[in-house]
Every structure is written in structure tokens, then in C-alpha cells.
Amino acid sequence: MASxxxxxxxxxxxGAARLFAAPLSLLxxxxxxPMSALQRLIGERRMAYAFLLPNIVFFGLFxxxxxxxxxxxxxxxxxxxxxxxxxxxxxxxxxxxxDCGSFLDPNSxxxxxxxxxxxxxxxxTVFQVTAMVxxxxxxxxxxxxxxxxxxxxxxxxxFPVLLSPVVVALTxxxxxxxDGLLNAGITALGGExxxxxxxxxxxxxxxxxxxxxxxxxxxxxxxxxxxxxxPADLYExxxxxxxxxxxxxxxxxxPLLWPNMIVxxxxxxxKGVQTFDEVFVxxxxxxxxxxxxxxxxxxxxxxxxxxxxxxxxxxxxVVLGLVLFALTLAQLAASNRKGAA
Amino acid sequence: xxxxxxxxxxxxxxSTHVLHGIxxxxxxxxxxxxxxxxxxxxxxxxxxxxxxxxxxxxxxAIDGTDVTGLPASERGLAMVFQSYALxxxxxxxxxxxxxxxxxxxxRDEIDKRVRRAAGMLQLTDYLERKPRALSGGQRQRVxxxxxxxxxxKIFLFDEPLSNLDxxxxxxxxxxxxxxxxxxxxTMIYVTHxxxxxxTLADRIVVLQAGKIEQxxxxxxxxxxxxxxxxxxxxxxxxxxLLPGTVARPGIVTVGDGGHEIACETATLASGAPxxxxxxxxxxxxxxxxxxxxxxxxVERLGGESYLxxxxxxxxxxxxxxxxxxxxxxSREAAQLRDPx
Numbered sequence: 001m002a003s004x005x006x007x008x009x010x011x012x013x014x015g016a017a018r019l020f021a022a023p024l025s026l027l028x029x030x031x032x033x034p035m036s037a038l039q040r041l042i043g044e045r046r047m048a049y050a051f052l053l054p055n056i057v058f059f060g061l062f063x064x065x066x067x068x069x070x071x072x073x074x075x076x077x078x079x080x081x082x083x084x085x086x087x088x089x090x091x092x093x094x095x096x097x098x099d100c101g102s103f104l105d106p107n108s109x110x111x112x113x114x115x116x117x118x119x120x121x122x123x124x125t126v127f128q129v130t131a132m133v134x135x136x137x138x139x140x141x142x143x144x145x146x147x148x149x150x151x152x153x154x155x156x157x158x159f160p161v162l163l164s165p166v167v168v169a170l171t172x173x174x175x176x177x178x179d180g181l182l183n184a185g186i187t188a189l190g191g192e193x194x195x196x197x198x199x200x201x202x203x204x205x206x207x208x209x210x211x212x213x214x215x216x217x218x219x220x221x222x223x224x225x226x227x228x229x230x231p232a233d234l235y236e237x238x239x240x241x242x243x244x245x246x247x248x249x250x251x252x253x254x255p256l257l258w259p260n261m262i263v264x265x266x267x268x269x270x271k272g273v274q275t276f277d278e279v280f281v282x283x284x285x286x287x288x289x290x291x292x293x294x295x296x297x298x299x300x301x302x303x304x305x306x307x308x309x310x311x312x313x314x315x316x317x318v319v320l321g322l323v324l325f326a327l328t329l330a331q332l333a334a335s336n337r338k339g340a341a
Numbered sequence: 342x343x344x345x346x347x348x349x350x351x352x353x354x355x356s357t358h359v360l361h362g363i364x365x366x367x368x369x370x371x372x373x374x375x376x377x378x379x380x381x382x383x384x385x386x387x388x389x390x391x392x393x394x395x396x397x398x399x400x401x402a403i404d405g406t407d408v409t410g411l412p413a414s415e416r417g418l419a420m421v422f423q424s425y426a427l428x429x430x431x432x433x434x435x436x437x438x439x440x441x442x443x444x445x446x447x448r449d450e451i452d453k454r455v456r457r458a459a460g461m462l463q464l465t466d467y468l469e470r471k472p473r474a475l476s477g478g479q480r481q482r483v484x485x486x487x488x489x490x491x492x493x494k495i496f497l498f499d500e501p502l503s504n505l506d507x508x509x510x511x512x513x514x515x516x517x518x519x520x521x522x523x524x525x526x527t528m529i530y531v532t533h534x535x536x537x538x539x540t541l542a543d544r545i546v547v548l549q550a551g552k553i554e555q556x557x558x559x560x561x562x563x564x565x566x567x568x569x570x571x572x573x574x575x576x577x578x579x580x581x582l583l584p585g586t587v588a589r590p591g592i593v594t595v596g597d598g599g600h601e602i603a604c605e606t607a608t609l610a611s612g613a614p615x616x617x618x619x620x621x622x623x624x625x626x627x628x629x630x631x632x633x634x635x636x637x638x639v640e641r642l643g644g645e646s647y648l649x650x651x652x653x654x655x656x657x658x659x660x661x662x663x664x665x666x667x668x669x670x671s672r673e674a675a676q677l678r679d680p681x
Contacts, residue, residue, distance in 0.1 A: 241440035
């Protein structure tokens with residue numbers, strides 16, 4: 001394997017470039033002989049595997065291995081941490097999870113918290129995805145118009161995506177809590193304090209709101225890219241065809257944006273089902289179990305309850321994983337259809 | 342069928358002035374072609390007529406009614422775009438019916454109009470196909486069909502044939518000429534291809550740098566160009582523009598050798614600089630007399646041949662050789678004679 005020296009830079013930057021190039025060149029020389037030796041040993045064609053190996057090792061250690069361990073935990077019982085010390089129980093954990101009088105009534109289930117989590121997650125996902133798609137679409141359409149300071153607004157709407165979910169949740173908690181900014185405003189205007197994070201309906205509303213606020217920028221970006229990909233002359237043709245504006249949106253924009261819409265819907269669904277950190281910080285799953293999500297349930301069952309039931313949490317994880325797998329397949333199918341369109 | 346009047350039309354994009362006061366009248370049923378080099382403002386002028394661009398100054402009138410402030414949707418015009426601009430998610434039928442649905446026409450009337458246009462354009466078998474399943478020529482015909490069904494006041498064509506291959510371009514050009522004869526509508530057509538302009542137009546508008554250089558019938562422009570630009574732009578190969586000097590009344594000298602050519606000099610004084618315009622087909626080869634020429638290239642196009650030669654102090658000179666010169670143009674030098 002030949003060592004490659006960076007091309008000599010020109011002009012004013014040559015000094016700085018040489019400064020960076022020198023250690024790089026040294027590094028290349030250092031790895032040159034072992035790589036050359038390896039290539040002689042395994043042949044040029046197999047060198048690709050040598051380059052892939054480091055990432056595969058990390059992927060195996062931190063993704064694939066935990067996945068297998070999780071499945072092993074889900075078919076074992078007891079409270080021991082090491083799989084070798086855990087007795088095999090077969091599908092008992094799954095049977096326990098699915099032991100319900102009616103799946104529509106969490107109270108009829110033996111593990112009612114899991115089903116409350118499923119119910120809350122389903123409700124949250126439906127509201128959140130609907131709101132997310134609607135607001136992202138409206139925002140993308142507005143940001144695609146020739147408005148003043150368009151670049152600024154695009155940045156503003158994308159900015160929350162860059163924030164850590166915990167920072168987002170803490171900021172909104174500071175606004176929404178009993179003595180928070182919003183209640184201070186309401187009382188200053190002579191109104192009554194509202195317990196936004198204590199009232200179950202308000203709590204669900206606000207976790208949907210905060211989630212939409214935090215992630216909308218990402219989906220807006222996808223839709224904006226889709227809108228910009230629609231050729232401008234189609235709109236001019238529609239104008240020549242004397243098409244009313246609502247009909248342009250309904251008959252031209254929306255059908256041509258549909259592939260992007262499907263991606264947004266499926267991605268938002270997956271993200272919605274996975275929701276944990278923002279809700280955990282904002283409401284802690286409360287009041288009671290009003291905002292307890294499936295992932296939160298898994299976390300509590302495995303790590304935070306007095307009796308750490310790894311097996312049950314692992315079984316719930318597998319169920320959640322299968323749901324996410326199905327949604328991912330749907331997303332892939334939607335993406336492929338978009339590529340083929 | 343409608344008429345169009347442009348009065349002092351100016352268009353600027355910021356500090357860039359694209360159209361500099363265009364005055365033009367297009368009569369009922371006329372086929373007018375805007376022609377000019379890239380960036381001359383011909384497409385902008387068409388878009389101004391369409392209402393897709395607002396004028397900076399001046400007025401646009403259709404049938405005597407000022408439509409300058411009207412949006413494109415209210416002008417009653419139809420436009421065929423260079424890119425076709427077909428709705429990709431709609432079938433050919435839906436593409437053609439879309440504007441009629443906007444007009445609120447009854448379903449059977451829409452169907453009648455779409456099928457009639459499809460019949461005219463040989464698209465009947467493709468009505469259920471999506472645009473991506475059509476060839477370039479078929480797409481172009483759908484775009485034309487979309488314009489026809491609306492029965493517009495004026496048809497606007499923005500370089501509609503530029504995306505087609507040479508053979509299809511000729512075929513579609515003929516179809517367009519036939520269509521104009523059949524429909525009799527007022528048509529305004531933008532192209533940079535002078536063959537399209539010459540073959541389709543009742544009148545040609547030659548534009549350069551946002552100004553009209555000349556308006557006239559194709560043969561008027563060819564035979565009596567108003568200025569050097571039109572003289573050089575219309576005709577292929579282009580007209581020979583030879584710089585010279587009036588030697589005496591009726592005689593102009595050209596080239597370093599001071600070769601004398603007899604031509605009308607009107608009131609020009611002796612010694613006045615002139616440019617002599619000679620079409621390639623007006624030159625012929627001579628054995629002994631005329632302008633001496635070193636032959637640089639002979640193009641044999643099958644049906645016709647052109648000679649490209651050089652003479653000291655003059656630009657390259659193309660000359661039409663007719664069809665029977667192939668054996669005689671192998672010489673390295675020739676004499677060119679202006680038959681006039």
C-alpha cells in the first residue's frame with residue numbers, strides 16, 4: 001500500500017496547511033507498513049473487510065449483542081443480572097404481559113402499567129403525528145413562499161431540533177410548572193393558576209405540544225425539500241390554466257409532496273412510539289400514570305422499581321422492537337416507492 | 342382569435358433592464374415568431390404577454406382591452422412551455438381536462454373537447470398514460486393539446502421544440518404549421534432557431550438586447566434586413582458582411598488587395614467606410630476573375646455544398662456551391678464572383 005502525501009497547498013494557506021499535513025503524513029507512514037503487510041497476507045480484495053472490521057466490532061458489541069441479551073432476558077426469570085444465573089421460563093414473561101381481560105381496558109390486565117403505557121403511547125402518537133404533519137406542512141408551505149427574512153425563519157423553526165430533549169423539557173417545565181412563566185403571566189392578567197402538568201388532560205396536551213415544538217423543524221425540512229423539488233413551471237402552467245389557489249395546493253402540491261408526506265408520517269410514528277426523555281423530564285409519566293409511555297414503563301420496570309424485573313422489561317422491549325421494526329419496514333417501503341416514482 | 346398590442350413595454354429585474362420599450366401589434370390569427378440570440382429578452386417578453394411577469398412600464402392590450410394589471414389566470418391565454426410542464430401525477434386525459442375543470446365546464450363538454458384535441462394530435466391511444474410513459478414528442482403534443490382544449494384567445498409557445506431531436510423537431514414543426522392552418526388562432530412563438538422562425542412565421546420579430554431590431558415577413562427580413570444584426574442573424578450560413586470603402590460612385594473596394602465590387606452606393610461619398618452584405622448563395626466560383634480566395638473548408642451536406650474561404654483583410658467567407666461542385670472544389674484557391 002503506497003503512502004499518499006497531501007498535495008502541496010498554494011498561496012497564503014500553504015504554511016497552515018503544511019502544519020496540518022505534517023502529522024497526517026507521519027500517521028500515514030506509521031500505518032503504511034502494517035497495512036501493506038496485511039494486504040500481502042490476505043490479498044487486496046479482502047482489504048475491504050479489514051476497513052469494515054472496527055465498525056462491525058463496535059456495532060456488534062453495543063447493538064447486536066445487547067439485542068441478543070435482551071431476547072435471552074425476555075425468556076428468563078428471576079432478579080439476577082447475569083443471564084447464566086437466570087432460570088429459563090420460556091414465554092412466561094410474554095404471557096404475563098398479554099394476560100388481559102380486554103386489551104382495550106388496561107385495568108383488566110395483570111400488568112396494567114404496560115397497557116396504560118401502550119394506551120398513552122398510542123394516544124400520544126396519534127395526536128402528535130397528526131399535529132406534527134399538519135404544522136410541519138403549513139410551516140413548510142409558508143417557508144417556501146417568497147416572504148421577507150425567509151432564511152431567518154427557516155433557521156428559527158429548525159433551531160429546536162438542535163437542542164437536547166432534556167434541555168427542551170427543562171425549559172418548558174420552567175414555563176409550565178405551577179409557579180412557572182405561563183402561570184405568572186396568567187395571574188398577572190388576573191386569571192387563575194392552571195396546573196398544566198398536574199391536570200391529566202393538560203399534561204397530555206403539553207407533552208404533545210412540546211414534542212411537536214421540539215421536532216417540527218426536522219419534518220418541516222423534509223417537506224420543504226419536497227416542495228422545492230416541485231418544478232416552478234408546473235405552478236406557472238396551473239396559473240395559465242386559471243387554477244384557484246386552493247385547487248393548486250390540493251391537486252398539484254399535495255399529490256407531488258405525498259412521497260415526502262409518507263416519510264414524515266412514518267418517521268414521526270416511529271419517533272412517537274419511542275418517546276421517553278422529554279416526557280420523563282416534563283411530567284415523569286404523571287399525574288399518576290396519565291402520561292406514562294411504553295419506554296418509560298420499560299425503564300421503570302428494569303431499573304427504577306424496587307424489584308428490578310429485567311425479564312418483564314426485556315419482553316416489553318421485544319414487543320416494542322417488533323412494532324418499531326414493522327414501522328421501519330413501512331418507512332423503507334415508502335422510501336423505495338418514492339425512489340421509484 | 343384575438344389581437345395583441347404592446348406599447349412601450351419595459352421590464353427590469355432589479356437593476357438589470359431586460360426589455361427596453363417594446364412596441365408591437367399582432368393581428369387576428371397571425372403567427373408571430375420572436376427570434377433572437379440567448380438572453381435577448383424574447384422569453385421574458387412572452388412571459389410578460391402571458392402575465393407570468395409584471396411589466397415595469399408600458400401596456401399590454403388584448404382585443405383593445407388593457408390587461409397589464411391582470412394576472413395570467415384572467416387573460417384567457419394558453420402557453421406551451423419549453424419543459425412541457427405537464428402534471429406528472431395526472432394522466433394525459435387529466436392533464437388536458439384540468440383547465441376545463443377549472444372553468445367549471447360540464448363533464449361531457451370536457452370529454453368532447455379533450456377527445457377532439459387528442460384526435461387532432463394523434464393522442465387518442467395515450468389518454469390514460471402518465472407523462473413519464475410518453476416520448477418527448479408525445480409529451481410536447483400533450484402540452485399543445487392542453488392549450489388547444491381551452492380555445493384560448495392567443496397561443497403562446499416558449500421554445501416548444503428545443504427538447505426534441507432534429508427529426509422530431511422537423512415533424513412537430515410541420516404539425517404546428519398544420520395546426521395553425523386548421524385552428525386559425527393567433528399564435529406567438531419564441532425560438533432561437535431561425536429555421537423554425539422562417540418556416541412557421543407570418544411575421545418575425547427579431548430581438549436583440551431587449552429591443553426589437555426588425556419586424557417583417559420571413560422574406561422581408563431575409564432580402565431587406567434593416568441593419569447589420571438582422572442581416573447577420575437571419576440566414577444560414579450567415580450573410581457575408583465584408584468591410585470596405587466607397588472608391589467612387591457605384592464601386593466599393595474590399596480586402597487588403599482593394600478588390601473592386603460594383604454596387605449601389607447611393608449618396609455615400611468616396612472614401613466612406615461601408616459594410617457590404619452578400620448572401621452565400623449570391624456568390625459563385627469563377628476561373629479567372631473576382632475576389633481571390635484561399636479555400637479553408639468545403640462542407641458537403643448531400644443536397645448542397647458550401648465553401649469556406651479566406652481573403653486577406655476579410656472575415657471568413659462562406660459561399661454556396663450548389664450540388665455539382667464536389668470535384669472542382671479540391672483546388673486550394675478559387676475566384677469568387679458576385680453575380681449581381
